[in-house]
Amino acid sequence: MLAEVSALLAPLAAAIGYSSYKARQFEQTYPNIGELTDVGGYRMNAVHIERPEGADLPTLVFIHGASGNLLDQVVAFRAALEGRAEMLFVDRPGHGYSERGGPDNAVPSGQADAIARLMEKRGIEKAVIVGHSFGGAITAAFGLRHPDKTLGLLFLAPATHPWPGGIDWYYHVATAPVLGWLFNHAIVVPLGLSRLERGTRNVFHPNPRPADYIERTGPSLVLRPDAFYNNAADFKRLLAYVKEQSPLYAKITAPTVIITGDSDEIVWEHLHSRGLARDIAGSELITVRGVGHKPDYLATDVAVAAIEKIAGMPRDLQAIARRAEERLAAASRDRTLGAAPSLRPGALRGA
Template sequence: MIDSLLTAVITFVVFAAGFSAYKTREIEQTYPNIGELTDIGGYRLNAVHLPRPASADLPALVFIHGASGNLRDQLAAFAGPLSGRAEMLFIDRPGHGYSERGPAENAFPSGQADAIARLIDKRGIKSAIIIGHSFGGAIAAAFGMRHPDRTEGLLFLAPATHPWPGGVDWYYTLAAMPILGWLFTHLVVMPIGLRRVETGTLSIFHPNARPADYIMKTAPELVLRPHTFRNNATDVVNLLAYVSTHAPRYNEIKAPTVIITGDSDDIVLEELHSRGLARDIAGAELVTIRNLGHKPDYVTTDVAIAALERLAGQPRDLQMLAAQAEIRITSLTGEASQANEVSQVVTTS
């Protein structure tokens, strides 16, 4: 009986680990590295660098993606609309995408901010507007505090920057554990995660529509690779204690700041994080958009670009543009509802 059970366990482990390794290779073949790895002192960060064009009217822009993401997320949202207007650097955060993890301090936003500062130096960028989405908001805030001389402005998009009640999801806690975490990420994450990519990406856009080509363009499956999922989980587990300690210091940030958030964000609550930033950073402008979820970078890209222009010193009425975006979102929501009703009628007829 014991021998049969042991055989079954070993068979499961071998099969599950083999499946995870096979799918990891398949995901990397489907979404190969589109960036360039740069040594920043014993380890390498990956980034897509778009040099400053002759027609540039904006400062250099540095984009920091959120949890479970990679550089393709912000690249797909902004590279096209901002083409010809600025030097841009889209970064895989340490341990994400194709970047190496680096030292232990890179498990915290402060360490990742310092790593990004070293990469900026390597790329010859003296200062930039730093754009952080979601988890990237905590890193953008750390960058603004630790590297003020390199920070021309800060744009926070649905940022995660302040303490919140309830902790984190159990699977992050499990994945970050020393031994159980290794087993979980190598045996369980891949088969379950592949089944949740569709619903997971829909949920981060809710209540707005997800672009039909979003998965293909942004490669969210990259986070399911065991080492990447473990790094991601460690980041998320460490965040609460980190922001609890560092949020009281946000008043040290002096760079021009804009925060764009949605009142319907179910991922990061705007009343805690975005309003908290607006309260803590002197002179920050808070732009709250009704019926917007967690992806202002995609749903209200025009408002985000106007915010970059504002941070660059150009006159822009962000509140007016937000009101226009609300009308557009309401219209799109109505069209989607009508389409669903028609589909249901056709299906039941």
């Protein structure tokens, strides 16, 4: 009997050991580039770019989506906005290198409150809040709960409204008692690594994923056991949360722009982005044809123009979106013909 038990436990122990080794390796490959700040019993991680001389834009706070970390938005926006604004790129509670904090941080409202406390600690009174995907739910919560700190809201392919269906099976397994711990510590790393290439390409579909996206943004950090559990816990609560909160979006008064692709198969634009445009009076919806779930990367120029418009600059966002479509179409033709692709300017099932 003892031999049989040992035969069963040995592979499990080996898998846990391998996962622990790989988790340390992920952190060595993608070390923390931010700074940890105590926000009341736990620490939030962020990259804070101080306000430069000659800045022409207000402070910007960037909130990443699910399965991600602050590097995703740093790579998308830092170079494009360098020298123009104070910027705060946040690791959401329990993601990247931020600690999870209490149970309130398992829902977008709690994470919005955590970001508001982080802003206070970093001396930021007001900002334009920029949220991608799952970060859109947090951005909406921020606008509702902290209007005094909100100069404007920019939603990028946001996940904000109820959707039919559910979530992927592994999020349920990851949050199950006992079995979830074993799954997160023994199975997630090899399973996740086997799906990483395909998964990141799917997030960009139907557009090409940047060749260096994995190398620069560290998506494997979510495969660490605690991070994966927190990500799954966020997903498990999101549908019930948006069912309760989305009727409140009409109370949002901050200047708001929503940018979405019409080919987003991750977060359906007809439910979420159009829903926000319907619910938030005076908001502007920009739909970029041919773009999937990553307008932050495919239409960075449109997002920057939206920030400028929120800041009070005259910008025809619809015209700028049409030019972005022309650029993307030209890049697609270049790839089809085998030529060098055009450069980007400045160069629910998942959320």
